Each structure stands twice: as C-alpha cells, then as structure tokens.
Amino acid sequence: MNSVIHIGHRAIGADHTPFIIAEMSGNHNQSLERAFEIVDAAAEAGAHALKLQTYTADTITLNVRNKDFLIEDKNSLWDGSNLHDLYQKAYTPWEWHKPIMERAEKHGMLCFSSPFDESAVDFLESLNVPAYKIASFENNHLPLIEKVAKTGKPMIISTGMATLSDIEEAVKTARAAGCKDLILLKCTSTYPASPNNTNVLAIPHLKQMFDCQIGLSDHTMGVGVSVAAVAHGATVVEKHFTLNRADGGVDSAFSLEPAELKLLVVESERAWQSLGSVQYGPTAAEQKSLMFKRSVYFSEDVKAGEVLTVDNLRVVRPGFGLHPRFYQNLIGKKARIAIEKGTPAAWALIE
Incomplete structure (x- = not known):
C-alpha cells in the first residue's frame, strides 16, 4: 500500500x-x-x-418512460421522478x-x-x-x-x-x-x-x-x-x-x-x-501538572525522634513528597531530624 x-x-x-x-x-x-x-x-x-x-442524461440512462425508469420510493428525495428527467435537471x-x-x-x-x-x-x-x-x-x-x-x-x-x-x-x-x-x-x-x-x-x-x-x-x-x-x-x-x-x-x-x-x-x-499513539504516564505537556497529584507531606512541625502519626502526616497536593502508597508504612516510624510543617515526606527524613 x-x-x-x-x-x-x-x-x-x-x-x-x-x-x-x-x-x-x-x-x-x-x-x-x-x-x-x-x-x-x-x-x-x-x-x-x-x-x-x-x-449527461443520455450518457447515464435512457430517455424511456416505462416503470423501470421511474423512482418509486416514498422515502426518497426523488420519489416520482423519471431517471432521464432527474439527470437532465442535476x-x-x-x-x-x-x-x-x-x-x-x-x-x-x-x-x-x-x-x-x-x-x-x-x-x-x-x-x-x-x-x-x-x-x-x-x-x-x-x-x-x-x-x-x-x-x-x-x-x-x-x-x-x-x-x-x-x-x-x-x-x-x-x-x-x-x-x-x-x-x-x-x-x-x-x-x-x-x-x-x-x-x-x-x-x-x-x-x-x-x-x-x-x-x-x-x-x-x-x-x-x-x-x-x-x-x-x-x-x-x-x-x-x-x-x-x-x-x-x-x-x-x-x-x-x-x-x-x-x-x-x-x-x-x-x-x-x-x-497520537498508545502511551501511558505523563506526556511532556503534562509535566507541570504533576504538582497537582497527591503525595505525603508533614502536616505539623515534628521534633527529632517524634513518632509519625495521622496527626502529623497527610496525603495532600502537591505531588513532590513520597507516593501515597507509602503512607501506612510511615505511620509509627520516627523522624530522624526536626521537620517543619509543609515539608514533603522523604525516606532520608525517617529513622
């Protein structure tokens, strides 16, 4: 082809x-x-x-008036037309x-x-x-x-x-x-x-x-x-x-x-x-929209050695922290250092 x-x-x-x-x-x-x-x-x-x-009407049909050359279809735009007459008009x-x-x-x-x-x-x-x-x-x-x-x-x-x-x-x-x-x-x-x-x-x-x-x-x-x-x-x-x-x-x-x-x-x-093509994951045009995905963030100030709980960790926008799949794994672990509210969760911050 x-x-x-x-x-x-x-x-x-x-x-x-x-x-x-x-x-x-x-x-x-x-x-x-x-x-x-x-x-x-x-x-x-x-x-x-x-x-x-x-x-022309003569190259497409015959100038004949019998039933074969008559359009009989009530659903047709051309119902009742003789073929030669229709093509002469068209x-x-x-x-x-x-x-x-x-x-x-x-x-x-x-x-x-x-x-x-x-x-x-x-x-x-x-x-x-x-x-x-x-x-x-x-x-x-x-x-x-x-x-x-x-x-x-x-x-x-x-x-x-x-x-x-x-x-x-x-x-x-x-x-x-x-x-x-x-x-x-x-x-x-x-x-x-x-x-x-x-x-x-x-x-x-x-x-x-x-x-x-x-x-x-x-x-x-x-x-x-x-x-x-x-x-x-x-x-x-x-x-x-x-x-x-x-x-x-x-x-x-x-x-x-x-x-x-x-x-x-x-x-x-x-x-x-x-x-386009079969493609999954963010396109180049979508890269800037990744920030609107969810991720894990510290929702309160946390002291070094403090236990992480549902009160100081949340899954929120933007998407620069750990993937939400890790949220449950983080609960109960301790902070390695003092962490300020609004910090994206990262394994380097966790004991």
Missing part, C-alpha cells in the same frame, strides 16, 4: 490531516454563477478539493467544467470529478484532472473502472451497496489495469443516510482487507459521523455541499452549508490530531 498518495499538491495519508472533499453535485441548480459561488464558499470554508459529476454542463476548475485553482483548491461513462473520462483527461472518483452507483461498472485506472491517476471508489466480493472485483479490476494509488470510501447509499446505518467500524476492516487508504463518503446530516470516521482511520471525507439548503436542489437536503463545512474541516483535523 502507498502510505502517502498525492493528488495535485496535496498529500493524503495517516500522517496528514484528513482530505476534505466538497461535492457540488447538482446543487448549482443549473446556474454557472451559483456554481462559482459554491466554489468560493468551499474554498473559504477550507475544503481541500471540490468535486463535480460528469455525465447534471453539470460539460462546458462549465473548465471555468469551474479554473475558479477552484485560483483559490489553491483541487478540483476533479466522477465520470459516469467512458466518454466522460476522455473529456476529463482533456482537462488534465488530478484524480478520479467512482461513484457508488458505478462501482460495478468495471469497464469504466478499467478505463480510469489506465490513466494512471489516483482513483477514489465509493463502496455504497457493494458486497465484499463486489469491492474485491472492483479493486482487482483497478489494480490489474494499472491503478497504483487507490482509496476506498465507506459509503451508505441513502439520501440522507442515518448515523446508525453508516457503520464506520467497517473502515479499519476495509483497510485490512484491501491494503489501501480508506475514507468516508458521508450522506448523514452534521459532521459527527465524519469525525468518528477519522477516529477510525479515515484519511478522506467527502460531503455534499451547498450554499443554503433552503434554496433547494437535487441534493440540498443532505448537503452541508458553509459554516458546517468549515466545522467539518476544523473538527476532523482535531480528531486526527488526537489519535
């Missing part, structure tokens, strides 16, 4: 802050100006990359890709895309994208995975709905076609997803199974699930992003707003910083 993967100027791996991807999807609402505003807001929030989706015009990418570049933010068929890969290659993302619904599209792998660029594959054998087939296809830099994203393909069906414990298992970096494509509300994923080893977090959920749009209901995306950037980095 490559412990570090580079996408453009950005290093991705366990020793680097989580790579945060803002997914625009169709939240531009067919306005290029709004798309630019989304780019600006994502950069301002601190996202490391903006992701697009590259398809797609990002291909002529917008270059100006959107240039806008992102001005902010120092990476921009790449999810191709949904082979023609989209050819188009994105003409724009020299730094990486590719395979969406969950395409993770069984082996010819597409093979074509992307042959570009030699880093590939991110979402694993939504995929069985372990499905993932294995996708990974084998990618690697056989030349993919060396592979990242898998744990994903739950419900929109929105709920925390209790996200199963971030799969992240370390996926890492063990496929010997590659693992991230999370997160469709839950808020940032808590993404932060938990980082705590379980996710090096990448992808979230849908919009300017304002109230503005509507095909994915707006489960997209982060700018303040939330900024919070994700900050809190995921804090989660990553907290991982």
Whole structure:
C-alpha cells in the first residue's frame, strides 16, 4: 500500500490531516454563477478539493418512460421522478467544467470529478484532472473502472451497496489495469443516510482487507459521523455541499452549508490530531501538572525522634513528597531530624 498518495499538491495519508472533499453535485441548480459561488464558499470554508459529476442524461440512462425508469420510493428525495428527467435537471454542463476548475485553482483548491461513462473520462483527461472518483452507483461498472485506472491517476471508489466480493472485483479490476494509488470510501447509499446505518467500524476492516487508504463518503446530516470516521482511520471525507439548503436542489437536503463545512474541516483535523499513539504516564505537556497529584507531606512541625502519626502526616497536593502508597508504612516510624510543617515526606527524613 502507498502510505502517502498525492493528488495535485496535496498529500493524503495517516500522517496528514484528513482530505476534505466538497461535492457540488447538482446543487448549482443549473446556474454557472451559483456554481462559482459554491466554489468560493468551499474554498473559504477550507475544503481541500471540490468535486463535480460528469455525465449527461443520455450518457447515464435512457430517455424511456416505462416503470423501470421511474423512482418509486416514498422515502426518497426523488420519489416520482423519471431517471432521464432527474439527470437532465442535476447534471453539470460539460462546458462549465473548465471555468469551474479554473475558479477552484485560483483559490489553491483541487478540483476533479466522477465520470459516469467512458466518454466522460476522455473529456476529463482533456482537462488534465488530478484524480478520479467512482461513484457508488458505478462501482460495478468495471469497464469504466478499467478505463480510469489506465490513466494512471489516483482513483477514489465509493463502496455504497457493494458486497465484499463486489469491492474485491472492483479493486482487482483497478489494480490489474494499472491503478497504483487507490482509496476506498465507506459509503451508505441513502439520501440522507442515518448515523446508525453508516457503520464506520467497517473502515479499519476495509483497510485490512484491501491494503489501501480508506475514507468516508458521508450522506448523514452534521459532521459527527465524519469525525468518528477519522477516529477510525479515515484519511478522506467527502460531503455534499451547498450554499443554503433552503434554496433547494437535487441534493440540498443532505448537503452541508458553509459554516458546517468549515466545522467539518476544523473538527476532523482535531480528531486526527488526537489519535497520537498508545502511551501511558505523563506526556511532556503534562509535566507541570504533576504538582497537582497527591503525595505525603508533614502536616505539623515534628521534633527529632517524634513518632509519625495521622496527626502529623497527610496525603495532600502537591505531588513532590513520597507516593501515597507509602503512607501506612510511615505511620509509627520516627523522624530522624526536626521537620517543619509543609515539608514533603522523604525516606532520608525517617529513622
């Protein structure tokens, strides 16, 4: 496994802050100006990359009106929609890709895309994208995975709905076609997803199974699930992003707003910083706090030869005297010299 993967100027791996991807999807609402505003807001929030989706209604489905092409799910945001109509509404015009990418570049933010068929890969290659993302619904599209792998660029594959054998087939296809830099994203393909069906414990298992970096494509509300994923080893977090959920749009209901995306950037980095290593005992930063531990002190003036009792010895703060484990052993012993109240107990003072 490559412990570090580079996408453009950005290093991705366990020793680097989580790579945060803002997914625009169709939240531009067919306005290029709004798309630019989304780019600006994502950069301002601190996202490391903006992701697009590259398809047309005709490259992703058929313009057919029978029942197979109708979404019938009362729990779906898109219930009652015809597939062709939905994708016609959601797609990002291909002529917008270059100006959107240039806008992102001005902010120092990476921009790449999810191709949904082979023609989209050819188009994105003409724009020299730094990486590719395979969406969950395409993770069984082996010819597409093979074509992307042959570009030699880093590939991110979402694993939504995929069985372990499905993932294995996708990974084998990618690697056989030349993919060396592979990242898998744990994903739950419900929109929105709920925390209790996200199963971030799969992240370390996926890492063990496929010997590659693992991230999370997160469709839950808020940032808590993404932060938990980082705590379980996710090096990448992808979230849908919009300017304002109230503005509507095909994915707006489960997209982060700018303040939330900024919070994700900050809190995921804090989660990553907290991982550290397995360590016990005081850290270097805790050394000064040792004084607030307990230890044995003389609580009264004691004469030479005087017997030590519960009246002249106490376990108190600060922690510069003998460890409290020795308190009972000291009771009944005699002072070797005269000792002033407030002196830390030490064996040199005891007969």
